[in-house]
Amino acid sequence: MPVITGEREPDIGKHHLDHAVLMLLGIIAGLALYAPRNDRESAPWLWVAVLSPILAMLLMAPSLYAATDALPWLHSLMHVTFALLALLTAYGGQSYIRGVGWATSALLQTMAIVAAFGYGVAPAAAGIASAQAPASAPIPGKAVHGRQLFAQNCAVCHGQHGEGGVGPSLKNEQARKDFAEVQAWIKKPAPPMPTLYPAPLNAKDVADVAAYVESLK
């Protein structure tokens, strides 16, 4: 079971939902473990209840998955940590003042579920582009990543399929520029095209985007 063993699912969004399930278990445990106290404020518990969800969201950073891919046990440890942070969120809130734990738990659970729809997840436009793109020759491996980056950084001006808009059409760009020339252009564009290198695109990203642009027909 990927949720327990830490074996990563290829779908980041679905994996976020797996985390949400783990956190729900932690929340239930935290609310169940809570022992009734006087309703006096306990400042340390307030901070535990507020900081735990933030820490959980930071640990859900998709780039951490690459570090844990080779170490499934580490990924499993992260899953245990998520459940623990959720438990602390619930228990901490209830320990602060009875009833607050439900609110902090709802806050965490909502974040965990909503994260599945955009945190580290490719934009919906890429899915639409792949659904509507005409059948063509198979795209080289790195151009697949390039299509995702194109949708995020270039489509706003050049169109979802490179058909143009504010920026020129990039269809049949390979007739005008070869692979090296496209990379050079992305790295040092002429205004009004914005500079995308070295951030948000690194050298590898530039190559992947260039590969995708060269594949546009």
Added chain:
Amino acid sequence: MSDSTGARAVMWAYLTTGVAIFGLMALIGLALRVEQAQWVAYDPGTFYALMTLHGSGMVVALALSAMGGLWFIMNRERGMDRTIAWSAYAAIVVGVLCVILSIFPGRFAAAWTFLYPLPFTGATWPSWATGAFLFGVALVMLGWTVYCVQLLGCVLAKYGGLRGAVGWDLVFHPGRASTSSAPEPPPQAFAALVTAVDGLFAATGGMLVGVALIVHWIDPSVAIDPLWAKNLTYQFGHTFANLTIYMAIAFVYVALPRYANRKWHTSPVLAIAWWGTLLFVATAYFHHLYMDFVQPRGFQYLGQVASYLAAFPPAVVTIFGGALLIYRSKMRWTMGSMFLYAGLVGWLIGGIGALIDATVPINFSLHNTLWVPAHFHTYLLEGVTLFVLGWIFANLEARSGLVSSLLTRWIVGLGIFGGGALLLLGWYVAGAESVPRRYAVQPVPGPAIAAWASIGAMLLIAGLVFCLAEAVRLARAPKALTAS
């Protein structure tokens, strides 16, 4: 330090810091308007950096002021831990300093409701400025979350859980409510509950998109869905800004009755109205995405309906109720009561402008024109700001036993109301003329309108300066024997 003195220290720290930031942001606002009037010229990069600071600074300034007053009001209902309030204050102030640092000298200029892939794509500022801004906003959000959690704990503990805090029995089981051991929540407690619950809801979205943006800043390979980010940005931003009004309404509930010598009662109508506000404040933000064709259609309908329905509770209960409270009462008109009542009028006018823009067919024409700043400046400048000033003067008048002269009130009123009206009218007219918002160089007739609106801004600032001088006079007066 006694509990009362300590609580006042918390309130005045929030209020004075908020007012100080407000004053600085007002001057920046004037600088923006005179640039658009083409009286001065500076490069667009500077304009947008100042616009970023003005927008983010103003919202935080008014939020801080309202937070301080509401905290004090609810602390009188049930004593709260001052260290938590101070912690929230410290987080917000440090966050503000980080934001200022990102703009001066970082020249971060993406505005505070930037839409991903901003502020990463096409940035003319260094990456560290982006990071400083994001961390600054994150700290402000952290302070806000701590504040909301404390406020929520206060109302839950005082009024017998959520059921008591929302007045459920008051509406559906009046017999049980009258015999309950938990006290009936006063009107200001409803404002506190809505602030806490919707505030935490806003913090949820803000925290999530904030973390995602910070992670992306650290590792650009982490993807973010732009539509997802836009939804969360406005879910946090709109709700947070909107809640400044509802926090400040507590000032009206507490202070206006003192001037009218009448009580503002809790009633089933008031309770139901605030239930509506609880729901509509959380869902109205979808009206920011009307023009996003990829947004699910159901969300558009929800935004339209919620935006319209959001008008009813304030109009029926607070604005109409406030008018009836003072009708044929022995109303004492002082600086404090003048500001509190005028704030209700400003809220009403801003609300009409908002309803117009929140109508989808009209939004096609008004979207991203100056009509948008027109309505929210009306809310914030002639609504929240006046409520805050009203609360400050109500406290100063009660403490000193003194009131301002009629002449002083006329001078201040002319400046703040007259100048403010001229300033706001400039945006409404320009918006109706389709002058776009967020433009350093505006198309005709923007500059001409900006010219007379700038005169209004100067009159407004003059009025605020007079107001400040009067507040200092009252603050330095000896404490009245009857003051608590």
